[in-house]
Amino acid sequence: MSYQFELEKGSTKHICPACRKKVFVRYVDTETGQYIADDVGRCDREIKCSYHLKPGEYFHLTGENPLRKRLLRNDLLTRSIKVPDEKPVYVPDVLFRGSLQHYEENMFFRYLVQLFGTDKAEELCAWYCVGTTKHWDGACVFWYLDDSGRVTRGKVMLYDNTGHRVKGCTNSVHSLMKLGALPELHLYGLHLLRLDKTLPVAIVESEKSAILAAGHLKDFIWMATGSLSTLTAERLQPLQGREIVLFPDGGAFEKWQEKAESMSRKFSIRCSDVLERCLSDEQRKVGYDIGDVIANECSAFRNKIAQLD
Numbered sequence: 001m002s003y004q005f006e007l008e009k010g011s012t013k014h015i016c017p018a019c020r021k022k023v024f025v026r027y028v029d030t031e032t033g034q035y036i037a038d039d040v041g042r043c044d045r046e047i048k049c050s051y052h053l054k055p056g057e058y059f060h061l062t063g064e065n066p067l068r069k070r071l072l073r074n075d076l077l078t079r080s081i082k083v084p085d086e087k088p089v090y091v092p093d094v095l096f097r098g099s100l101q102h103y104e105e106n107m108f109f110r111y112l113v114q115l116f117g118t119d120k121a122e123e124l125c126a127w128y129c130v131g132t133t134k135h136w137d138g139a140c141v142f143w144y145l146d147d148s149g150r151v152t153r154g155k156v157m158l159y160d161n162t163g164h165r166v167k168g169c170t171n172s173v174h175s176l177m178k179l180g181a182l183p184e185l186h187l188y189g190l191h192l193l194r195l196d197k198t199l200p201v202a203i204v205e206s207e208k209s210a211i212l213a214a215g216h217l218k219d220f221i222w223m224a225t226g227s228l229s230t231l232t233a234e235r236l237q238p239l240q241g242r243e244i245v246l247f248p249d250g251g252a253f254e255k256w257q258e259k260a261e262s263m264s265r266k267f268s269i270r271c272s273d274v275l276e277r278c279l280s281d282e283q284r285k286v287g288y289d290i291g292d293v294i295a296n297e298c299s300a301f302r303n304k305i306a307q308l309d
């Protein structure tokens with residue numbers, strides 16, 4: 001079965017999820033004329049921004065079935081139409097466990113050591129089950145464990161020694177190992193719920209920010225959505241009964257605020273504007289996140305210590 005998606009024709013432009021400029025062209029489903037999701041599309045600033053999330057990558061990332069989505073949108077989902085439902089495949093234990101070593105080669109781990117020191121870096125990698133892979137030299141794996149501890153997916157990423165992502169170096173364990181259908185997407189860090197029964201949950205966008213924040217602020221269990229558009233009521237369900245605080249990236253406050261409001265009947269949820277208030281216009285434009293703020297603070301602290309020597 002083939003699904004047809006193309007970049008929307010005409011002059012309609014949206015806000016780019018990466019650079020926040022109104023130069024973003026979304027993909028549409030050619031059969032329904034519907035957008036796929038807010039962040040599925042291509043930024044026109046090809047050199048300066050180059051954000052491009054293709055429909056295939058989005059469906060892979062979210063585990064959504066494009067046909068199901070199309071049927072639901074068309075209100076055609078009747079008993080007579082069969083939606084192919086593949087059985088989800090969890091990550092084999094041996095693959096997961098095998099990755100929890102060789103941290104000396106792991107660039108993300110080394111970055112954590114720079115910020116927090118070795119003990120804390122090891123503790124953070126243990127909490128979040130950060131793995132190491134040779135897929136790219138120095139690459140790490142952000143494993144997603146659900147609330148019963150099953151490994152549902154792994155995101156392979158490469159960071160440079162300043163903690164920035166290396167462009168083009170992101171992949172998924174399911175596609176690399178040809179594991180089959182992805183289980184439903186859930187929050188990154190969901191397995192940490194079991195560690196404490198009362199702590200409020202803080203949600204950020206990227207896995208890196210969640211881990212950096214966890215190293216710095218102990219008042220929350222830190223989780224990540226993994227991307228901008230994947231924050232839904234369904235995915236917050238396991239947090240029912242907890243206090244939830246959203247910490248959007250710079251420039252994304254209004255969007256997350258709207259989401260928080262729309263879900264406030266069901267959940268005890270609010271959106272923090274602390275980042276929005278402390279960022280400069282320039283930082284907001286480039287989508288500074290809480291991870292960047294913490295990294296800067298840690299570096300400033302390190303410099304002060306160095307001057308004392």
Ligand SMILES: [Zn+2]
Pocket residue numbers: 016017018019020021043044045049050051
């Ligand atoms: Zn852009």
